[in-house]
Amino acid sequence: MRMIDRRLEIDILATRRPASSLFARVRNAAYKLVRAWQNRRMVNRLSELDDHQLYDMGLCRSDVQSVRAASFFADAGLHLTIAARERARRHLRSGRMD
Numbered sequence: 282m283r284m285i286d287r288r289l290e291i292d293i294l295a296t297r298r299p300a301s302s303l304f305a306r307v308r309n310a311a312y313k314l315v316r317a318w319q320n321r322r323m324v325n326r327l328s329e330l331d332d333h334q335l336y337d338m339g340l341c342r343s344d345v346q347s348v349r350a351a352s353f354f355a356d357a358g359l360h361l362t363i364a365a366r367e368r369a370r371r372h373l374r375s376g377r378m379d
Contacts, residue, residue: 313354320357324348327361339365 301309327335327345335341344364348357 317354321353324357324361339368341368 324345327340328349332342335345340361344361348355348360351357351360
């Protein structure tokens with residue numbers, strides 16, 4: 282057997298990942314559940330703010346309400362971040378045209 286053949290065998294073995302254990306899968310599921318619960322709690326706190334405070338963050342009431350209506354496991358932070366960035370882009374574009 283040539284050296285190059287041995288090296289290919291070593292490379293193949295090095296790229297294999299061990300299967301995740303049951304404990305790791307349960308831990309990841311628990312982490313996702315806790316994270317979703319925390320996100321939902323933060324969205325509920327955002328809904329308590331008035332429209333001016335939400336506007337300061339780049340959000341509007343409809344953004345928060347749409348996230349509240351979404352699935353429990355939907356990533357609320359990602360949705361609100363995208364909404365705020367899009368609103369900021371539209372605001373900058375309209376400001377440049379004036």
